[in-house]
Amino acid sequence: MKKTVLLVLISVISTRAQTVTEQVRQYRKAHETALMDEYRQFLSIPNVSSDSVNIRKNATFIMQMMKQRGIQPILLDGAKPGTTPAVFGEMKVPGAQKTVIFYAHYDGQPVNPKQWADGLQPFTPVFVTAPVEQGGKIVTTYKSGDAIDPNWRLTGRGSADDKAGVMTILNAYDALVKSKITPTVNLKFFFEGEEEVGSTHLGEIFEKHRDKLASDLWIIADGPRHVSGKRIVQFGVRGDVNMHLTVYGPKRPLHSGNYGNWAPNPAWRLVKLLASMKDDDDKVLIKGFYDDVAPLSASEKQALAKVPNMEAALKQELGIAKPDGNGTPFVELLMRPTLNINGFQSANVGAMAGNVIPAKAEAVLDLRLVRGNDVTRQIGRVRDHIQGQGYQIIDHDPTDAERQQYPKLIKITQGHGYNAQRTPLDLPVAQSVIKAVQSTTAEPIVISPSSGGSLPLYLFESVLKANVVSVPVVNYDNNQHAENENVKVQYLWEGMEIMAAIMLMK
Amino acid sequence: MKKTVLLVLISVISTRAQTVTEQVRQYRKAHETALMDEYRQFLSIPNVSSDSVNIRKNATFIMQMMKQRGIQPILLDGAKPGTTPAVFGEMKVPGAQKTVIFYAHYDGQPVNPKQWADGLQPFTPVFVTAPVEQGGKIVTTYKSGDAIDPNWRLTGRGSADDKAGVMTILNAYDALVKSKITPTVNLKFFFEGEEEVGSTHLGEIFEKHRDKLASDLWIIADGPRHVSGKRIVQFGVRGDVNMHLTVYGPKRPLHSGNYGNWAPNPAWRLVKLLASMKDDDDKVLIKGFYDDVAPLSASEKQALAKVPNMEAALKQELGIAKPDGNGTPFVELLMRPTLNINGFQSANVGAMAGNVIPAKAEAVLDLRLVRGNDVTRQIGRVRDHIQGQGYQIIDHDPTDAERQQYPKLIKITQGHGYNAQRTPLDLPVAQSVIKAVQSTTAEPIVISPSSGGSLPLYLFESVLKANVVSVPVVNYDNNQHAENENVKVQYLWEGMEIMAAIMLMK
Structure with a gap:
């Protein structure tokens, strides 16, 4: 009896997950122009963290996006006036037992427009056929409504890091609603505006709004997918x-x-x-x-051993004859x-x-x-x-x-710095996320004990006592933090499918 | 008999030199507004060596200055078209036995306007009450015709290095002519436009116009006077x-x-x-x-020993606790x-x-x-x-x-580099220059075997077989090659007197 029920459940989950990915894809295909028009508009708002006037315009834009999707947004401020607020919203699901908060940040690194390639500007997003460093050309003929090649890149500060997180989370939710699919968990949304300056007031915001931010899990949509192009789930960050x-x-x-x-x-x-x-x-x-x-745990070592080795391809692509580290594997150097x-x-x-x-x-x-x-x-x-x-x-x-x-x-x-954070790989909630992300693709996903990059995730642990897992959506060659930042269109589309799968996690 | 003649001659020289300095001063005092209006206009023409359009506007401006002073200017080009030309002119003096060529350069070092102090721009000359680094303020009330404080600085790229050379040479000549004083030597004028990029074509120009450039002596009006403020004659440059x-x-x-x-x-x-x-x-x-x-000669060592030691004052002014060089004297380090x-x-x-x-x-x-x-x-x-x-x-x-x-x-x-050059201190023509410059002041002048700075003077020796002596006119704290370049007004006035004295040298 028990066995039968279990089999049925697995079958339901499997069918539903597959269906969800396909349904999100269907919805996206029917709405590509609108999705991309809105995203290009979002990227046109300068978002350098220190530019307090424009940074608030970004917050306002996100609030409009949320309202249009039926989510009532509010701003979460810190202890003192002048803090760049986080944008917050929540959707309760009748009967749901767990609450998942989706995180992204809407601020970006400083820009030096002179360093950008000819024709590219940090806050005038355009499509390019490939990264400009690899000979990509601007698609000068593109106008709204034209078909969008999923291999194109959309350029601009924040296109990858990390407005892509906001875009994929909110559109994943919208795709589910429009497809009449009910999430399995209560959803909260938290979009930060100070990440690139070290999340100066994130701790204050957490302390002030501790009750609103109660959850079983934070999903951090930031950073790039694996260099191999594979989907990845990350359980830690460097400080x-x-x-x-x-x-x-x-x-x-x-x-x-x-x-x-x-x-x-x-x-x-x-x-x-x-x-x-x-x-x-x-x-x-x-x-x-x-x-x-601190030394790596046994399960961390196992996970690292399974991460695809991309060094040969990276050396070729980046023009590196001999990496630093005296032969130590890339993934270990990041630890x-x-x-x-x-x-x-x-x-x-x-x-x-x-x-x-x-x-x-x-x-x-x-x-x-x-x-x-x-x-x-x-x-x-x-x-x-x-x-x-x-x-x-x-x-x-x-x-x-x-x-x-x-x-x-x-x-x-x-600067205002912070320590590293790691979530144990074997927590049940960690395994649930792995399964959800794996459900979106037949290809094995990558499980990483820690990103090489940084986010102030230690705050989530220390202030909120929360579990945190990172699920990046963008291409690794996105020039994050530098000139000619870009996101591969296909990765935005897949990002929506990944975020939707997590909203359906068990 | 011989003795008497000699005494009379010395007396004449002495009287005449004193008279010349005073007469040049008188002329200058009567024409300060016109002199400074013209110089400010000159400094308003951008003169970065690589800016070929503007650099030629500078040449044209100098030609106008020469014509207004009765000198017929010509441009001396190099072997190929496209060379920035030197501006040349000559005035023969009936009965004169020697020919002296006066050199300055009209091009300037690159500028980064953002690095200049608030209110200062490389090509908008203004008066400041003192160097801005020492708290000098812009004289915002100044308008043409107002009295000019000789302690003011005039700011702008080239104000000191080296349009000041062009200004003092041509105005010294003009002051003599207007004061009806006849030079003792034939005069030639040579103003270069490529010095700050290593005098790329100077050798070509010399070779092509060797006959026009025949002389007994070149006087190089470039570089700063001694740090003590004393007048200086220099007999060499570093490469x-x-x-x-x-x-x-x-x-x-x-x-x-x-x-x-x-x-x-x-x-x-x-x-x-x-x-x-x-x-x-x-x-x-x-x-x-x-x-x-190569080791220093005995006379060079003697001259170095007499150069005033300014290290304590420089350390104070420049905010240096401990100079480089492990205690070796400043003047020796420059060798x-x-x-x-x-x-x-x-x-x-x-x-x-x-x-x-x-x-x-x-x-x-x-x-x-x-x-x-x-x-x-x-x-x-x-x-x-x-x-x-x-x-x-x-x-x-x-x-x-x-x-x-x-x-x-x-x-x-x-870059296009060049070697050092030194003229022996004991050449008769060298001693004549020393006497002429000394005649303009009661204070002992400084005799330097070599400047720390550079000019392609080796070309004068190797191509033209000429003697070369440098007679700088500007203040040492002129921010030459850097932001906030400036010339002290009094040094322009004294520069005219120095150049005039050399035109009367024996």
């Missing part, structure tokens, strides 16, 4: 923090001939300082940098802390370069953290190292007195 | 060449989380490469870098070759910084050369060092095949 370094030379730029060999050059100073932090194999030399790393130079600058290069001793030299470091690392402790180690190189650390531009007192001065400012 | 380095990472910028620890970061690579070139005391570690340096970082860049810093592994990292190096150095040999040493660090050197952006073949790729391009 992250930025450090901004400024080393000082003479108070004004000097003629490199008239002062050369005498006036200290801050570019040389910064070069020597940074070089002291790594060996020639890219291993960090800062004392204790790797000390806190270690990093010390990355995001960028550096001193005076000018190229046509604007002059023969000067610059007045200052700057670098931005990005530190990724893994389980066991503590953000404050890790920053402290870098600061200790810099002090050990003879630098006086200050948090402001130096005064004349400081300049006279200290031969080596450095300004260090830090 | 100079730029090297542009580009190190390559992945073909496109990558998310620093998703690829961090695996994808090689070109910013780290460049940092390690540059750091390998110098020790912690700023000494160059490149093999043979100091090998060719050594340099390896300077003019600037570097990879991705972005500040508000535009993103969490990326950049696709490339660039640096511009400036190599100053001294007597004994050869530009090709010196560049070769740097290239050898870079190869020794495991780099494959290319002169173009890498192809896919090169990226797959070489783990460490660097693009190196070089």
Whole structure:
């Protein structure tokens, strides 16, 4: 008896899941123009986190999207006025036992329009036939209503990271409603506006609205699918923090001939300082940098072993003859802390370069953290190292007195960072998500113990005591955080199917 | 008898020189508004060397200035069309035995308007009460005809380097003519338009117009007066060449989380490469870098010993606690070759910084050369060092095949460089210049065996077999080659008196 019921249930689930994916696909095919017109409009609103006026226009746009889909949106603010609010909404399902909150963020990384390819602009989305770096051309003939090739990319800041999350979640829900399919779980929607600046007020928002945000599971729709193109479910993220370094030379730029060999050059100073932090194999030399790393569990090791090895293809595509890491597999390297130079600058290069001793030299470091690392402790180690190189650390531009007192001065400012997070692979709710995502495709999905990327997921655990699982939807080659960001159209369509499957999870 | 004649002559010279300086001053005081109106107009014409349209407008403007002063100008071109021409003119003096050519250049270093202080723009000259870095304010009330405080600075690219040379030379001549004073030497004028890009075609121009350019002496009106404010005569320059380095990472910028620890970061690579070139005391570690340096002569050593020591004041003004060079005097450090970082860049810093592994990292190096150095040999040493660090050197952006073949790729391009030049201090013509400049002031002038800066003066020796002496006119704190370039008004006025004295030299 029991056995029969179970078989019937499995059969129902299987049929229904298959049906759902197909029905969502059918709905999408019938509405591609409208879906894409709305998404292009969404991408046209500048969304750099620090641009507080435009960032609120994005929130307003999302609220309109929700209203049009029958969801009553509200803004969740932090403790103080001025916080960029999260957009929230919920739909209760009669009889549902579990509640799942779907997360995406609508803010984006800073843009330097000059670095974008000819014809591409961060906030004027256009279709390209392929990534421009691979010879893709702008589809100049496209107008609303034309057929959209699913292999095209739609360009623009946020097209992949992470307005795609908002788009696929809300449209998955809409597809279910319009197809008269009832979700199996209560649904909540949470769209953040400060993710790219370190989710500065997310903890405050969680604490202030703890009751509204009660759930059994958060689904994080952010980051890229696996490099192989396979669908992926991720059970953790690295932590992250930025450090901004400024080393000082003479108070004004000097003629490199008239002062050369005498006036200290801050570019040389910064070069020597940074070089002291790594060996020639890219291993960090800062004392204790790797000390806190917690070892992988047995199930994490198993999962890593099953992740498809894409290194040969990546090396080819990215033009890399020899990766860092001395032969350690890619997936293992992502389980270690990093010390990355995001960028550096001193005076000018190229046509604007002059023969000067610059007045200052700057670098931005990005530190990724893994389980066991503590953000404050890790920053402290870098600061200790810099002090050990003879630098006086200050948090402001130096005064004349400081300049006279200290031969080596450095300004260090830090972003709002956070620790890593991992959800155990064997939780029942984790297994439910794996099954739901697997139901959308015949191809085996990838199960990853942790993304290489970062989100402040530790907050979900520490403040809300919640379970968190990431289900990325976009292509890996999306130029996330950089120029020419893009999303592959087909991945948006499949993202809707994936999110819908999770809304039907058991 | 002989003795008497000599005494009379000395008396005449002395009286006349004093008179000249005073008469030039009188003329200037009566014409300050016109002089400054014309100079401001001159500075309003953009003069970045590479801006070929505007650079010719500068040449046209100078030709007009010459015509208005009764000098018939012509353009001296190089071997091929497209060379930025030099502006040339000459005035023969009946009975004069010697010919002196006055040199200045009218092109300027590149500008980045964003780096200039609020209210200052490279090609909109304004008066400031003092250097903006020292709290100077824009004289917003100034209008043509107002009294001009000689302590004010006039701002703009070229205001000091080196339109000031053109201005003081042509106005010194004009002051003499208007004061009915006849020069003692035949005069020639030569204004170059390609100095800031390494005088690419100067040798060609010299060869093509060798006869027109015959002379006993070139006077180079370029560079700053001594840091003490004293007038200076310089008998040499360092050579100079730029090297542009580009190190390559992945073909496109990558998310620093998703690829961090695996994808090689070109910013780290460049940092390690540059750091390998110098020790912690700023000494160059490149093999043979100091090998060719010719020792100083006895008279050069004597002259150096008399140069006022300004280090304490400079340290104070520039905010430097400890200069490079391990205690070697400033003037001696200028007699050594340099390896300077003019600037570097990879991705972005500040508000535009993103969490990326950049696709490339660039640096511009400036190599100053001294007597004994050869530009090709010196560049070769740097290239050898870079190869020794495991780099494959290319002169173009890498192809896919090169990226797959070489783990460490660097693009190196070089500017058009040149060697150092020195004129022996004890040449009679050298001593004549010293006396003429000394005649304009009661204060002892500074005699320098070589400037720290560079001009392609080796060409004057090698192509024209000419003697060359530099007589700078502008203030040392002029931000030459950098933002907020400025000239102190009083130095323009004194520059006219100095140039006039040389036109009366014996």
